[in-house]
Amino acid sequence: xxxxxxxxxxxxxxxxxxxxxxxxxxxxxxxxxxxxxxxxxxxxxxxxxxxxxxxxxxxxxxxxxxxxxxxxxxxxxxxxxxxxxxxxxxxxxxxxxxxxxxxxxxxxxxxxxxxxxxxxxxxxxxxxxxxxxxxxxxxxxxxxxxxxxxxxxxxxxxxxx
Numbered sequence: 001x002x003x004x005x006x007x008x009x010x011x012x013x014x015x016x017x018x019x020x021x022x023x024x025x026x027x028x029x030x031x032x033x034x035x036x037x038x039x040x041x042x043x044x045x046x047x048x049x050x051x052x053x054x055x056x057x058x059x060x061x062x063x064x065x066x067x068x069x070x071x072x073x074x075x076x077x078x079x080x081x082x083x084x085x086x087x088x089x090x091x092x093x094x095x096x097x098x099x100x101x102x103x104x105x106x107x108x109x110x111x112x113x114x115x116x117x118x119x120x121x122x123x124x125x126x127x128x129x130x131x132x133x134x135x136x137x138x139x140x141x142x143x144x145x146x147x148x149x150x151x152x153x154x155x156x157x158x159x160x161x
Contacts, residue, residue: 004147006134006154007127014040014124014132015047020153022051024146025102027074030116032108035124040132041106044124048104049076060106066096075101082107118142 008014025031031048033041042060049058054072060080069076077096096103097116108115118140125133138144 001137002144004136004151006136008132008134010130011043014044014134015050017134017150017154018044018047019051021150022048024149025052025074027100028098030097030103030105030119032115032119032121033104033106033124034109034122036126039124039126041124044122045078045104052076052102075099077101077103079103080106081110084110120146
């Protein structure tokens, strides 16, 4: 499986990659975010929202599971499924995955069976206080092309695997 790796050396670098990604996203795109606590999942999502033109403050939906932001180019559905107790329970995720916006799922491995086959899996690794490794694994031809475009534009950050 093809992967694209980006090394960022600041929050600004991470935000730039997320904003560039946001400009390429289209309706029904699904992004999963994995990483330890403090790795930068919510920071990445905030920058993605900014790239979509969302002006509202974006924060982690830890206690509400899903937050909706509809004031941008496309709606953003930000999910944090860390506290979902029964991953087999139908919580209506499918309606978001096939809705009219972009869905970002933090801790997506907890609902693996409910995720669409085509999606962009992103893992953010904490390297030190300022450095992160962002590994993008596209699943589906649309996401492969999206990652290739992002990779071509982000020469200073890229490392193909």
